[in-house]
Structure formats: C-alpha cells, structure tokens
Amino acid sequence: MSLSTRVTDVVQRALDIVVAVVVLVVAAPVMAVVAVLVAAGLGRPVLFRQARPGRHGRPFTLVKFRTMRDVDERRGLVSDADRLTRLGRLLRATSLDELPTMWNVLRGEMSLVGPRPLLMHYLDLYTPEQARRHLVRPGVTGLAQVSGRNAVDWEERLALDVWYVDHRSLGLHLRIFVRTVLILLRRHGITAPGDSTMPQFTGSPRAKGD
Known part of the structure; x- marks a missing residue:
C-alpha cells in the first residue's frame, strides 16, 4: 500500500467519524x-439486523430500518416484491432506511464510501x-451505487468495487459523495430492471468456468 493510499485511509476514517456523529445528532x-x-x-422490531462481511470478510451486524414484512407463506409473503411495503419503498428511495447504518460507520465496521456490504454466502461465489x-x-455508498445503483448488473458492479479499491483517493470519495446526493434527489436506479430490489448473486460465469 502506497503512502498516499495510507494517508487517504486515515483521513477518510477521520471524516467518517465526524460525519457519522453529525448525522446521528442532526x-x-x-x-x-x-x-x-x-x-x-x-x-417490531423497527430495526433490521443482519450479518454482513466487512473488511477482510470479517462479519459484522448491519443495522437499518425495516422495509419489509416478515416472511409468511400462508399469506403469500415470500418474495421481496410481496414483502416490500409502500413505506418501505419510500424509505429505500430516499435512503432513510440507511440512517441507523451511521452506527456501523461510527464503530469502524463501515465507511461512508466503499463497496456495499453484501450477503455472507456470497463470499464463496x-x-x-x-x-x-x-x-x-x-x-x-460506493462507486457501483453512483454508477447505476441496483440497475447495474453483478459483473459490472463487482468490477467497479475492485476498481475503487485500487484507485481510492480523497478526490474520488468526494465525487462519489456528491453523485450520491444527486442520485438520491433523482431516485434513479433504486431497483434492478424487472426486480423489486436486486436479484441474488449466483456467481460469476468466470468462476463457473463458462
């Protein structure tokens, strides 16, 4: 890791702490x-908690506001589309469901900018x-989110995440942050085409040998 990258990481962590405190208070x-x-x-509960992989794949508990009903096969509430409520769609569109995630940032489990934490079982894929x-x-938020949010397919999304890791800088962080604000105002790319949220990642064709 170069000196400039180390400096970037230190400054980014300091900014994470300051912004997380301000957001949680305001x-x-x-x-x-x-x-x-x-x-x-x-x-209840009003918060959604789920184990997600953090830095180096170490699990942490992600905290967000709930946006979906519980799974209930008798009532036909199985898919995300069935379980996602009108309130949930509004919270996701405005990213208000993400506000509790500032606790994860403050604890050092997440950063304001970086690859989004996905599901634990994706690690093997x-x-x-x-x-x-x-x-x-x-x-x-991250580079993939400001490049199309959930409308970006998995291959491109993961490639953008890796590109971010290799090219991260304070300037890049600022550009991602500004673009995030613009995307939230436009409510663009909230869902994947033909899906209520984002389809499951089932592995890269390269990993499958296709």
Whole structure:
C-alpha cells in the first residue's frame, strides 16, 4: 500500500467519524419519526439486523430500518416484491432506511464510501479478483451505487468495487459523495430492471468456468 493510499485511509476514517456523529445528532428527530412509522406499519422490531462481511470478510451486524414484512407463506409473503411495503419503498428511495447504518460507520465496521456490504454466502461465489472488494471497509455508498445503483448488473458492479479499491483517493470519495446526493434527489436506479430490489448473486460465469 502506497503512502498516499495510507494517508487517504486515515483521513477518510477521520471524516467518517465526524460525519457519522453529525448525522446521528442532526437526523435524530427524523429517525424517531421513521421508527414510529415503521413500528406502526410493520410492527417490531423497527430495526433490521443482519450479518454482513466487512473488511477482510470479517462479519459484522448491519443495522437499518425495516422495509419489509416478515416472511409468511400462508399469506403469500415470500418474495421481496410481496414483502416490500409502500413505506418501505419510500424509505429505500430516499435512503432513510440507511440512517441507523451511521452506527456501523461510527464503530469502524463501515465507511461512508466503499463497496456495499453484501450477503455472507456470497463470499464463496466470488472470483479471487472480485473478492478483493473486501480489502477495504464496506461503504454506505460506493462507486457501483453512483454508477447505476441496483440497475447495474453483478459483473459490472463487482468490477467497479475492485476498481475503487485500487484507485481510492480523497478526490474520488468526494465525487462519489456528491453523485450520491444527486442520485438520491433523482431516485434513479433504486431497483434492478424487472426486480423489486436486486436479484441474488449466483456467481460469476468466470468462476463457473463458462
């Protein structure tokens, strides 16, 4: 790792702490309102917790606001499309569901910018090149998100994550942050084409030998 990259990582961590504290304080009233709405619309718990791979693949508990009903096969609530509520769609579109994730940032489990933390069982599906996305802390937003969010297919998304790892700089972080704000205002790329959220990653064709 070069000196400039080490400096970038140190400064980015300092900025993560400052921004996370400010957001948690300033957005506290908004989080309280969202918590009440989620409790009324979806019940308790209001927070969604799930193990996700962090830096070097080490698991941590991701915290977000709930946006989906519980799985209920008797009521036909199985797929994401069935379980995602109108409130949940609004929270996802505005990224208000991500506000509790600032706790993960403050704890050093995530960064403001980096590859998004995906599912634990994806770790065994990556190619060695794709697995390099875990050389840095996962981010609340990242290069793949500002390049199309969930509308970007898996191959391109993971390639963008690795490119970010190799080219990260303070300038790149700032550009990603600004583009994130613009995307949130436009509500672009919230879902993948033909899917309510993002289809499951089943492995790269290169890993399968196709």
